[in-house]
Amino acid sequence: MTWLEQLRNSRFPILAISVLLVLLVAGLLISVASERAIREQMAREAGAQADLLASAVSGALAFGDRAAAQDYVDAVQVNPNVLAAAVYDERNRLVASFARPGQDIPAVARPRDHATTLFRDGRLIVVRPVEQGGQRLGTARLRLMDDPPMQRFMRYASLILVLALGALAVGILAVAQTALMRANRELADQAQALRDQIRDREKAEEALRQSQKMEAIGRLTGGIAHDFNNLLMVASSGIELLERTTDPERRRKLSEGVRQAVARGAALTSQLLAFSRQAPMKSAVLDLRGQIEGLRFMLERSLREDIALVIDIPGDLWPVEADAGELELALLNLAINARDAMPEGGTFTLSARNLAGSAETPDAVRLEITDTGVGIPEATLSRVFEPFFTTKEVGRGTGLGLSQVYGFARSSGGSVEVRSQPGAGTTFAITLPRTRKAPPPAPAPSAGASDRESGGAAVRRVLLVEDDDGVADSVGQMLERLGLDHVRAETAPAALALFEADPAFDLVVSDMVMPGGMDGLTLARTLHDRAPTLPILLTTGYSAAAAAAGSEFPLLLKPYRLEDLDQALRTVAAGRGA
Amino acid sequence: MRTPERPFLVAAIVLGVLAGPSAGPAGAGDDLEYGVKAVYLVRFAAFVEWPAAARRGADAPVGLCVIGQDPFGPRLDAAARGQRAHGRPLVVRRLAGPAPLDACDIVYVGRGAEPMLREAGDPSGRLIVTDAAASSRRGMIHFVVAEGRVRFHIDLRAASGAGLTISSRLLNLALSVQRR
Numbered sequence: 001m002t003w004l005e006q007l008r009n010s011r012f013p014i015l016a017i018s019v020l021l022v023l024l025v026a027g028l029l030i031s032v033a034s035e036r037a038i039r040e041q042m043a044r045e046a047g048a049q050a051d052l053l054a055s056a057v058s059g060a061l062a063f064g065d066r067a068a069a070q071d072y073v074d075a076v077q078v079n080p081n082v083l084a085a086a087v088y089d090e091r092n093r094l095v096a097s098f099a100r101p102g103q104d105i106p107a108v109a110r111p112r113d114h115a116t117t118l119f120r121d122g123r124l125i126v127v128r129p130v131e132q133g134g135q136r137l138g139t140a141r142l143r144l145m146d147d148p149p150m151q152r153f154m155r156y157a158s159l160i161l162v163l164a165l166g167a168l169a170v171g172i173l174a175v176a177q178t179a180l181m182r183a184n185r186e187l188a189d190q191a192q193a194l195r196d197q198i199r200d201r202e203k204a205e206e207a208l209r210q211s212q213k214m215e216a217i218g219r220l221t222g223g224i225a226h227d228f229n230n231l232l233m234v235a236s237s238g239i240e241l242l243e244r245t246t247d248p249e250r251r252r253k254l255s256e257g258v259r260q261a262v263a264r265g266a267a268l269t270s271q272l273l274a275f276s277r278q279a280p281m282k283s284a285v286l287d288l289r290g291q292i293e294g295l296r297f298m299l300e301r302s303l304r305e306d307i308a309l310v311i312d313i314p315g316d317l318w319p320v321e322a323d324a325g326e327l328e329l330a331l332l333n334l335a336i337n338a339r340d341a342m343p344e345g346g347t348f349t350l351s352a353r354n355l356a357g358s359a360e361t362p363d364a365v366r367l368e369i370t371d372t373g374v375g376i377p378e379a380t381l382s383r384v385f386e387p388f389f390t391t392k393e394v395g396r397g398t399g400l401g402l403s404q405v406y407g408f409a410r411s412s413g414g415s416v417e418v419r420s421q422p423g424a425g426t427t428f429a430i431t432l433p434r435t436r437k438a439p440p441p442a443p444a445p446s447a448g449a450s451d452r453e454s455g456g457a458a459v460r461r462v463l464l465v466e467d468d469d470g471v472a473d474s475v476g477q478m479l480e481r482l483g484l485d486h487v488r489a490e491t492a493p494a495a496l497a498l499f500e501a502d503p504a505f506d507l508v509v510s511d512m513v514m515p516g517g518m519d520g521l522t523l524a525r526t527l528h529d530r531a532p533t534l535p536i537l538l539t540t541g542y543s544a545a546a547a548a549a550g551s552e553f554p555l556l557l558k559p560y561r562l563e564d565l566d567q568a569l570r571t572v573a574a575g576r577g578a
Numbered sequence: 579m580r581t582p583e584r585p586f587l588v589a590a591i592v593l594g595v596l597a598g599p600s601a602g603p604a605g606a607g608d609d610l611e612y613g614v615k616a617v618y619l620v621r622f623a624a625f626v627e628w629p630a631a632a633r634r635g636a637d638a639p640v641g642l643c644v645i646g647q648d649p650f651g652p653r654l655d656a657a658a659r660g661q662r663a664h665g666r667p668l669v670v671r672r673l674a675g676p677a678p679l680d681a682c683d684i685v686y687v688g689r690g691a692e693p694m695l696r697e698a699g700d701p702s703g704r705l706i707v708t709d710a711a712a713s714s715r716r717g718m719i720h721f722v723v724a725e726g727r728v729r730f731h732i733d734l735r736a737a738s739g740a741g742l743t744i745s746s747r748l749l750n751l752a753l754s755v756q757r758r
Contacts, residue, residue, distance in 0.1 A: 059747030062621040064614075064727075068751065132745070133624025133663045 016174030054128040054140035061137045069096035084143040234261035289313040306345030320432040322412040330408040333401035341373030363434035375422040462486040465495040465510035491516030492523035512540040535572040616654040623663035625748035629741035639669040643682035646691020
């Protein structure tokens with residue numbers, strides 16, 4: 001069976017083999033049928049000739065006229081296929097005969113009572129009885145030449161030729177088909193390999209972008225730590241002073257200061273988290289003015305106090321199409337570079353203007369980032385966008401910052417150029433093409449006080465799932481302040497058990513990342529399966545967890561204030577309970 | 579069982595015997611000559627066709643009658659034994675005295691039988707075979723010995739007159755054929 005397997009695996013089209021077989025069988029059948037017909041015809045003709053001889057020779061045989069018998073026998077010679085002819089009497093003794101050279105005639109023949117026609121040893125032998133008026137007088141016998149093999153071969157040569165041509169055509173077609181199939185397969189393999197490479201490359205690029213972000217954050221760390229220290233200073237001193245004073249007015253001012261410090265810290269971390277989140281590159285229509293204003297806080301953190309940040313962006317700036325995260329990262333990279341270029345302090349200017357296009361060049365927006373630093377030497381100016389090219393000492397930079405800026409500009413369909421005078425500062429100019437698409441609608445304003453009462457379901461009892469005792473305690477107090485009863489569970493399984501025992505909860509507030517083998521998201525899904533109308537609010541301080549929750553459940557980011565919690569609870573209750 | 583006839587052997591011997599000076603009517607030569615003639619008589623039955631009216635019945639045998647002196651003896655019986663012609667068996671009859679020839683299809687006229695033949699009258703439906711050795715009168719077939727071989731003349735006109743049909747193959751072998 002192995003040859004069969006090989007045949008199957010050879011990919012030689014099975015159809016071609018079938019056609020060849022059919023051709024072969026058909027050819028054989030035709031040959032056999034034709035051969036048989038020709039032999040029958042031969043036998044018929046020989047039989048007729050023998051009949052003629054037997055009929056003619058009867059008188060001569062009956063009355064012993066040898067000469068007459070010989071005349072009849074000799075007449076048969078005109079047929080060149082007759083090798084020998086003989087007439088035997090009733091006792092099978094030879095009466096008259098002729099034989100071509102090499103043929104022998106037995107003097108006594110083998111008795112044969114009936115007409116006989118047989119092919120033997122390439123000879124056709126025909127025996128016919130000689131009878132007259134019912135009297136048996138003897139036999140007439142003919143020996144004829146059967147077709148020699150060469151003659152037979154010639155007869156079928158044309159058929160063989162046609163068959164061979166057919167086989168050749170089928171074979172060529174099959175080979176061509178096989179080659180085509182193989183080429184197709186190779187092409188498909190190559191395309192798949194190419195797709196794999198592209199995917200790997202995209203992954204690598206994605207990883208590179210993320211690492212570039214992380215690198216920028218690392219370089220921001222100093223400034224952020226500085227900020228946090230300031231905030232903590234405000235908070236700790238405020239609390240300390242709160243404990244030492246009883247003056248209500250003073251206490252109010254102190255607690256207001258602490259609250260503001262905490263709010264700033266929260267804003268800072270939320271911006272960091274948003275910045276570092278892993279998101280696929282996605283082009284969107286951007287309003288540069290809004291984007292850069294939103295980044296002002298981060299930019300300030302990345303610069304030092306001795307560097308002034310000037311943002312000069314007109315309100316009628318055309319929209320562009322780019323990835324918002326990449327834009328932020330590019331500006332941050334440029335700000336950090338500027339900071340390092342201005343050890344003595346200076347001014348960091350972000351300006352933008354519209355560039356009206358012409359017939360050849362389309363409309364564009366030019367974004368200029370200028371510092372008043374030491375400038376870039378002529379020799380290195382042409383290399384600043386090369387990946388891993390850095391003039392900074394080891395540990396201070398990876399050389400990926402400006403290459404990210406370059407990559408951002410190119411992937412957004414724009415360009416970036418740099419001008420610098422040593423000692424007179426540097427200007428990076430990013431040109432982005434104008435987009436005709438409409439900018440996305442501004443995010444809807446947060447629900448006002450008038451919406452708070454729109455929730456249909458009244459919330460009385462809350463299941464609080466939180467592993468951290470401190471957080472649980474403070475959130476518990478917040479809930480009490482909002483006039484809600486609450487039951488706390490330390491883990492998700494414990495919360496499930498509580499809910500099983502007593503499902504009379506109006507709402508669930510759960511942390512997302514918890515020990516105990518089940519996270520908040522899984523708990524929320526499980527509870528949602530059991531009670532689809534039960535409102536669930538997830539809280540977290542982890543950006544990764546926040547991304548995981550997605551839009552599946554409402555999310556409240558830590559840290560949050562009482563007001564935030566109140567609003568979130570009302571929104572959740574209204575949305576789910578309605 | 580067929581009779582072991584040897585016409586050619588016989589003919590060969592006859593040739594040699596008749597060529598010799600001692601040829602006489604009643605020697606060993608006669609013996610062979612009449613053996614051949616007996617076989618010929620039997621063969622004639624196969625080469626001659628009788629009119630349907632002459633047939634006495636579908637299965638009635640072909641009567642092979644010897645009138646006058648019988649020169650064959652048992653040789654004729656041996657030649658005819660087991661033979662058939664046109665699907666009918668052959669029967670040898672010897673008519674020594676005057677008798678009707680009703681059951682005779684072939685009549686061999688022996689020595690001294692001419693008066694009997696004349697008495698029989700109408701030869702219709704009968705093959706009359708005469709022998710130069712017995713008389714000079716010629717019947718439809720007349721045996722002679724020529725060049726040492728037994729041969730015969732055929733009187734086709736007489737045979738036709740009697741309603742008989744003689745095969746051309748037999749005519750081809752005759753020394754002479756009298757037509758019309």
